Amino acid sequence: MIFDEGSGDTHLLDSLAAEVLRVLEDAPAEIPGVARRIGARLELVPDPDLTARVRERVERLVAAGLVEPLRP
Amino acid sequence: MKLGALPVAELTTRLARGLDVDTGPFVVRVETEIPALAEELRLLYGDFPVDAGGGLADFHVSVRRPAGPLGLRRWWRQQAMAYLDDARPFEPLPIIMAVPMLEWSINWCAATRANQYVMIHAAVLERDGRALVLPGVTGAGKSTLCASLSLRDWRLLSDEFALIRPADGLVDPWPRPISLKNASIDVIRRWAPDARLSMPVPNTNKGTVAHVRPPSLSVARAGEPAMPAWVVFPTFARDAAPHLSPLPRARAFFRLAACSFNYESLGLRGFTTLSRMIDGCDAYEFNYSSLDDARSLLGALPLP
Numbered sequence: 188m189i190f191d192e193g194s195g196d197t198h199l200l201d202s203l204a205a206e207v208l209r210v211l212e213d214a215p216a217e218i219p220g221v222a223r224r225i226g227a228r229l230e231l232v233p234d235p236d237l238t239a240r241v242r243e244r245v246e247r248l249v250a251a252g253l254v255e256p257l258r259p
Numbered sequence: 260m261k262l263g264a265l266p267v268a269e270l271t272t273r274l275a276r277g278l279d280v281d282t283g284p285f286v287v288r289v290e291t292e293i294p295a296l297a298e299e300l301r302l303l304y305g306d307f308p309v310d311a312g313g314g315l316a317d318f319h320v321s322v323r324r325p326a327g328p329l330g331l332r333r334w335w336r337q338q339a340m341a342y343l344d345d346a347r348p349f350e351p352l353p354i355i356m357a358v359p360m361l362e363w364s365i366n367w368c369a370a371t372r373a374n375q376y377v378m379i380h381a382a383v384l385e386r387d388g389r390a391l392v393l394p395g396v397t398g399a400g401k402s403t404l405c406a407s408l409s410l411r412d413w414r415l416l417s418d419e420f421a422l423i424r425p426a427d428g429l430v431d432p433w434p435r436p437i438s439l440k441n442a443s444i445d446v447i448r449r450w451a452p453d454a455r456l457s458m459p460v461p462n463t464n465k466g467t468v469a470h471v472r473p474p475s476l477s478v479a480r481a482g483e484p485a486m487p488a489w490v491v492f493p494t495f496a497r498d499a500a501p502h503l504s505p506l507p508r509a510r511a512f513f514r515l516a517a518c519s520f521n522y523e524s525l526g527l528r529g530f531t532t533l534s535r536m537i538d539g540c541d542a543y544e545f546n547y548s549s550l551d552d553a554r555s556l557l558g559a560l561p562l563p
């Protein structure tokens with residue numbers, strides 16, 4: 188569970204979304220990079236399925252206003 | 260001095276000028292010239308101290324007959340109107356509804372102002388130093404359960420408000436009268452024939468309403484807070500077998516926040532207070548149809 192001081196909203200995250208947020212708190216990354224880092228933290232081999240699930244979580248976190256894309 | 264120690268005539272005179280009633284966390288200045296209300300106040304608030312705030316009151320509630328053009332309405336239609344400081348949040352109601360109106364007014368004052376607390380719409384009871392929080396949506400049977408438990412093995416902290424202190428997570432008692440509706444009135448009369456109830460008021464927007472005088476011991480201990488141990492979401496279902504099912508803490512958190520009067524406005528303080536509370540509690544959903552079952556199951560809840 189997290190509280191966003193900016194919006195005042197409270198969010199319930201599943202464990203993968205929480206991992207995504209943790210990784211992105213450390214440093215910005217592209218989605219495959221996020222999947223790699225999560226794989227490394229959890230000792231998993233990144234596969235297309237994990238990358239797809241990470242992409243889906245990132246999109247939800249963006250929609251909730253917790254993550255924003257970096258503009259080049 | 261306790262309110263009940265004032266003779267009716269003196270109480271009536273004092274109420275006309277405004278009487279400070281120490282309800283625990285709040286001193287309420289009650290002002291009324293409606294004689295029937297004085298008698299009911301004596302019944303419901305008899306154990307509460309008066310004049311304890313040193314002339315300072317947290318809320319000023321006046322229930323009186325509204326003056327109309329030329330003062331006519333005052334006598335023509337027997338109505339009562341609540342004035343809360345300068346606010347008048349309610350429409351005038353028939354004078355017979357003065358007691359529920361006073362109670363709703365005091366609730367309104369707290370719900371809109373007491374932001375020193377995280378406030379949850381919940382009944383709270385205490386046993387062996389730990390608090391049971393029963394958040395309630397209307398019709399879930401929260402007040403009936405609260406009345407039945409507080410008239411037996413549990414201390415009443417509050418029927419309507421869990422007042423959670425952000426500094427230490429303790430719940431401050433506010434042991435005011437318990438509001439019963441419709442069939443619950445007779446259920447509680449049968450459950451506790453010695454319980455003292457105000458005169459039932461029919462045709463309110465909640466149906467027939469009566470209030471239970473809070474147990475004297477609970478009022479005497481209104482200064483003793485308690486640490487929450489259990490958060491139980493009750494649902495009354497006729498003929499249902501009693502059943503307690505554990506609720507994941509994260510789900511309990513969101514349901515608790517949804518029952519809060521001020522979670523949204525407190526920001527991070529609300530989040531921190533509620534999450535710490537939920538971390539220290541076990542949460543359950545509870546279906547019941549009999550007060551005896553509820554008493555034995557809730558009385559046997561293990562400590563978290």
